[in-house]
Amino acid sequence: MQADEYFNTHPPSSSQTTRAAQSIHETGALIFSSPRRHLRGRRGGLRDMPEMPLDILFEIFGFLHPKDLLNLSRATREFRALLMSRNSAPFWREARKLVEGLPEPPSYLSEPAYANLLFCAHCHNCSKPNIQAVHWLFSVRYCDPCRKAMFIDESEVSAFLMIAFQNAYHLYVNPRTNHSRRPSKRKYHKPEIDALKREWTELRNDEERTRFKEDRAAFVRESQKHCELLSAWQRLCQHKRSEEVYELKGERFKAIKVRLREEGFGEVFDHMRYSDLADLKRMSSVNRASKLTEKGWNIIRTSIVQYMTSVRDKYRAEASYRKYLKRFQNLFDAYQSSNTPRTQEWDYEPGFFDLATSPAIRGLLEDGSGNITQDFHNFYVHMSDFAKTWKDHYWNIFTQLAVKGLGKFSASLEQDTLLNLAIVSFVCKRCHQRQLRWPHLLSHRCFRDRSRIEPKGTNELLAAQHVRSDHDARYRGEELVVFDDHNIVTRTIVSLCGFTPELATCYEMNDQDVSVRLVCSLCPTEGLEKWQVFDWQAAIQHSIACHSTEGVNAASCWGRISPRQAALTKALERLLAQRNSTLSALSHNPMNVFGCALCCSNGSIDNIRNHLFSVHRILSPKLGEHMYLHEDSKPCGAPSVWMDLFAQPFLSSVYLVPVLV
Template sequence: MDVLFEIFGHLRPLDLLHLSRTTKEFRRVLLHRSSISIWKSARENVPDLPECPASFSEPAYANFVFDTHCYVCLSPYVRAIDWRLGKRICSKCSKTSLVKALVYGVEFRGNNLIPRTYSKRDGMILFKAERETIEKRLKELSGNDKKEEYNAFVAQRMAYLKDLGELAPKLEDWAIVKANNRSEELDEARRDRKRAIIDKLTELGWGEEIESIPPTDDMSRLKAVKQPTRLTPRIWANIKDEMIAYMEDMKSKRIERERKALVMSRKRHAITVLREYKVARIPFINVMPEAPDFCAFPEVDAILELPNEVEVTQASFDNIVSDMDTLIERWRAAITRKLADAAVTMIGEQQSSSEGMDVDESHPLHLATTVFKCKQCHGYPMYDGWDSDEDDFPMFGMPLYTPRRRPLLYYPQVMGHKCLTRHQSRWGEFTNDPTQQLSDSMETMREPWSEGPLLLDDQASTAVRDIVDLCGMDPLNTTPAQLDELDPRLACLSCLNWSNEEENKTDAKVFGWRKAVQHQVSGHSGRGQILDWRLLEGDELRTYREKEAEAPASSSDATLPEPQRSQAVWKCVPCLDQITENTHTHSSVKTHLQFSHSITEPELNRDYMQMYGSDAERAELPRITLTMDRPDHVFKPGEKAMSRLEMDFFDWFSPMHDFDMPDYDSDNYDSGDY
């Protein structure tokens, strides 16, 4: 027995529990009161384990802390335990074995003698079987002759609850420390195994290859490596082939990465060639390819894909430079063909007669009535800040904060629309390809030219058709260039400002044909899209041209052309085709040049340029005074609104007067004049 007791003293509490459940002899010896020293010695072998409370026996304490069987169904390997409840219960049994301490606001008899814990779903809960046992025992001791036993039982339960309440926080802290220590032990075992495997692979000649493995492919993720067991010769023999196959795969990936990095470095030379070609041709009179399209040219791609041993520099593209005009013209023809086919498909009714035809002046793509809109720009409108044009209505003396108008795109300027070569980068998407990288605030990336974002703008097409008819031209043959050459001036008769001095005098807004279309689809979106236009002709047009020439420019810098300078239609030339390329407003591009490139006096078409395809019309034209018959619903000069309203009020009750309510929703109604 002395030898057995000496051996038992070197075991742990769970080992003693297992021994006590093997044979009756072991159980008789280990659970006898005289063996308490064995259990204490075993408990002391567990670092930092709290002392056993007086209300617990040593075997019960060991069973509570170390045994992993469910208290209800005896299922093994139940890791979850509620220290404050004093029970280890599996998830399946917890649904039926744990009940609310309060039901309908009534507390069960004896609940104060049962350990409780808190549940987010049910509040305070307790162990159902223990409650039933306590209820039964209290019922047995309910007689007056058993009062002493009753008090002793209650005192025993209260002492147990007190000890458990003090013990539970200590065991919680101890379990956390134990779990962390165990996790660290397992991690250290895995690290030892990984080091042993690396040593074995290094002996086989894979040392340099191991050093080049990126973190994303770390071998620690392999099942054969992450096992927390020591690497033995037998284990190594079993996993050797798997690890060699892994290293072969890592070698292939390394070669692929090096090849990709080499091609990326070559692309930077190609981008420099493209940029020099484009800078020499500023301002652009036609659409220019960006880096993704240029590097996809077969001639350029052949240089980029030369073998690794061939050194590629900017001089390697000299043959490309001499033939750039031909290559870019071929690219333009290809994307024009794609856009033409897309336009025919969108138009629909002309598909049978236009499909496959040459993209010449007779193709529907060239017509002014073929107007595109961008679903990216239109679907997710940006904001230009405070706008002061005709589409804003004053509120409290300030213009409304309105979304930017959707751009109306005509051929050929539509070819240069920025959304055709950009896409919104998805969350987590990253590229180190210099042909795709962009660092602008919209988190966009370059991509090859695509007509995908374009849709046909039916409203704008209808507006152009009306304006072309008004100008006396044929909508089936008129191109945007022909309208630009005619350069008509159109007065909107739905935006009149009647004079308060002369009865038949009114001011009207005047637009070029492009701004007129924009005004019709944006400025009157709630009026049925039907406007009355007046084409300025003869002496009226000549007088207006003189007034227009004398009118001050809309920008303080009169040396620049007159596109809408408040919009982001300008580009920085030093950033062209670089990762920092972005669109700017007229003021922000100057600020950018000053702070990013130390250019304090920038020059147009040398330091910055207008983006190809942006609106080149004057932002705002002077108004014109017209002589017209004043409608009946518009007050005459000197007439007071209240007197007219009073007159109408009295006329309303006159049986001899047939009052005709004016159509205030018509296009001729001006809310500002009524």
């Protein structure tokens, strides 16, 4: 510990300070025994202060802050002797009164030691500077390394404390608890424990020990009381300092804004976004708790003007992009209006967001230097080419996903036609809908959700603001699908239907002239007069949903009905499909989704009816003319048909046997 630090925490004896103070009072001035070092400039402004008469010094002391008195006491030995004298206690008290809300010092701290604790930010053990952590309960400041060294665990002192104070030692010794009530977390101040041990060994009888405990209990109560008072005062000071810093930073920022408006950035400030304004405030040259001076502005001007110039250029580019984006939207709306009524095939087309953010269109919108009207006209003419490019892009993406999902089965397959195969299907990660095939993958509603566009960059954000329906949102199919892992079941059922899995397409499987019908041998039939008949898609769905396919040969679970029975089944399916496809029948299912035939909106039957009335002024919409059933709401496979397969006239022709592959 340095000498002056030790002196402030351990004041000199009264005889020393008294003698020094008396000599000073007798001469009327501070006498230096060694020549002063001459200080030039501002640092030498107080060089004549020690030679002033004492009455003037005393008058000056009455206006000084305790920290100033503390620094002055460390300037020379003579000032130290004067200010550490007991006769100088009134100076310290008057200085302390200048600090708002500061509590009185505890009885165990002198005025200089109290000022040292409050206003000297040095470690009391190693003198490291700028230490803000004060342990009020122990009247010390410690840096982190010293704090660990100066506090010891309870386990190291519990034996002594139990001998001296029994189970009530918390009444006589202050613990540091780290905001925990667990005894294992308590620590004790090592210097205090060492002093206690010395004093305890010097006690000679029970009377002295009792008096010692009473003194310790009073000390603990007083130290805890002052700890609360000083902690509250510290919080008050921190709050006031925060307010001062906030006000100073606010005044500085206002002054910088005035300067920037004079530089011609007023229009930028009038339309500045919060994020850009926050970035400006966070600049090191702006975020300072000091007033802006002319010299200071000249130093920081270049960096701030550069930032504001970049913001202005960005806003101008955004304004241009926004203008051309609006023109592109009008052109896109005109293109869609010219192709009505819409059908479900239009849901396979790219939406506004995907087109606006495509490389070709984005380049036109960001550049804006050429004949953009002619460029947009060319886009209008070649819209089908843009759509084909977009579809080809996702065809390749889903083909790669299918190749990865098929694994070893993909080696013999043609990738150019892979997505057309009946064995290739996907599952939506969000709604878990199965048997999503091409091109239904392009229109599935989970993959176009305007609430989940997640734009990347400002231009995409501007494009997202022009999205008015889910169809026009970013397409996210590649993120939200997985290849259907029930491929073995699909391959087996395709084989049961008489097709080669590596060659059969969905179109061929759905051909009414060649498609077959199946029945499930795992479903219980006792007490039932009829069997449920499935086409190939319904059979796949039934196997996955109703029966465990783990370790089971799917071929042994299915039987194929006769061609005559299949023909009757298909006729019944057509009747059911025709009946179920009317608007009245479709309206009964609240889960059905409809698309507007006049624009790209879609939704439930009630939403579409409200949309058609409020937007298109159609009071009595018709299916096929004003609306259509969305692909997501179409049944997967043929309608369910139940038949008595053993009744006349089919009894002689039934051959319900498993077909093994």
